[in-house]
Amino acid sequence: MSFSQREIESLKLTDEEFFELRDYISRLTGIYFPENKKYLIESRIRPRIEALGLKSYRAYLDFLKFSPFRARELEILFKLITINETYFFRDELQLKVIEEKILPELIQSKPKNGFRTLRIWSAGCSTGEEPYTIAMIYLEKIKPKFPDVKFEIIGTDINSSVIEVAKRGIYRQYSMRYVPENYLQRYFNCNGDEFKISEEIKKLVRFEQLNLMDRFQMVMMRNFDLVLLRNVLIYFDENARKEVVSWIYDSLNRGGYLVIGYSETLRNVTKAFKIVYFDKVVAYKKE
Numbered sequence: 001m002s003f004s005q006r007e008i009e010s011l012k013l014t015d016e017e018f019f020e021l022r023d024y025i026s027r028l029t030g031i032y033f034p035e036n037k038k039y040l041i042e043s044r045i046r047p048r049i050e051a052l053g054l055k056s057y058r059a060y061l062d063f064l065k066f067s068p069f070r071a072r073e074l075e076i077l078f079k080l081i082t083i084n085e086t087y088f089f090r091d092e093l094q095l096k097v098i099e100e101k102i103l104p105e106l107i108q109s110k111p112k113n114g115f116r117t118l119r120i121w122s123a124g125c126s127t128g129e130e131p132y133t134i135a136m137i138y139l140e141k142i143k144p145k146f147p148d149v150k151f152e153i154i155g156t157d158i159n160s161s162v163i164e165v166a167k168r169g170i171y172r173q174y175s176m177r178y179v180p181e182n183y184l185q186r187y188f189n190c191n192g193d194e195f196k197i198s199e200e201i202k203k204l205v206r207f208e209q210l211n212l213m214d215r216f217q218m219v220m221m222r223n224f225d226l227v228l229l230r231n232v233l234i235y236f237d238e239n240a241r242k243e244v245v246s247w248i249y250d251s252l253n254r255g256g257y258l259v260i261g262y263s264e265t266l267r268n269v270t271k272a273f274k275i276v277y278f279d280k281v282v283a284y285k286k287e
């Protein structure tokens, strides 16, 4: 079934439909849309209603809940509603603390028999700049000091398109703004306006699609020493924050750290962690 332009343009998201859609999305993904973001839901979902030949936002909600094709549509929806802003070497101060304080502490806490392996999870990694940054820091700064230490780095995101970009490892200038010159020379191959991450870095990181609100996926994530959950919780409502952070607590080893975004806080979210202050940088330790 196809619609005339006029029918599509006249599709309006009622308040009632907005609240239902927003609650459904938030239960499923954690992502919360306040009322001033109603237009965003309306405009992003409208092309899907058209493509599926549906008549209203309510019909779309029913499609998401009950259609045999719901899994595929949810995939598409996740791509429409996520904000994937990221870049290499984001938040220099935090990275310095991770490199100089947190990683050495984690390494030193591991028993010294054979290789010591640190497991690191970049949760909500978007197009991969964050876990690749950690891999570069490992090769450049950690491995020379601790040659018996290996890193296992996992990057996950709900949006399957960004995971594909991460696996490809080819970036534009936008992602490269804060890459220090020596890292640029050593770990990227430049081709015109494209920057390809080196194979050496690429093979240190594994990428998977994972929804932080999916408890079945979350119980599979275990034995991490460091979890980066930066600039993800800001988009979540309070319940989702509490739920995700408690599952991440379970995913950490004793002595492990959680690092959230520089401007984020776990106040009113959890008391389970010990708050550790490294000058201006805060990290959360599982004791």
Ligand SMILES: C[S@@+](CC[C@H](N)C(=O)[O-])C[C@H]1O[C@@H](n2cnc3c(N)ncnc32)[C@H](O)[C@@H]1O
Pocket (backbone or CB within 6 Å): 028, 029, 030, 031, 082, 083, 084, 085, 086, 087, 090, 123, 124, 125, 126, 127, 130, 156, 157, 158, 159, 162, 210, 211, 212, 213, 229, 230, 231, 232
């Ligand atoms: C703003 S980016 C942050 C990227 C990176 N952590 C950084 O700080 O540069 C937020 C990412 O969280 C992902 N995300 C949002 N909700 C999620 C969920 N329920 N499960 C997994 N990832 C999610 C989005 O797809 C997006 O790529």
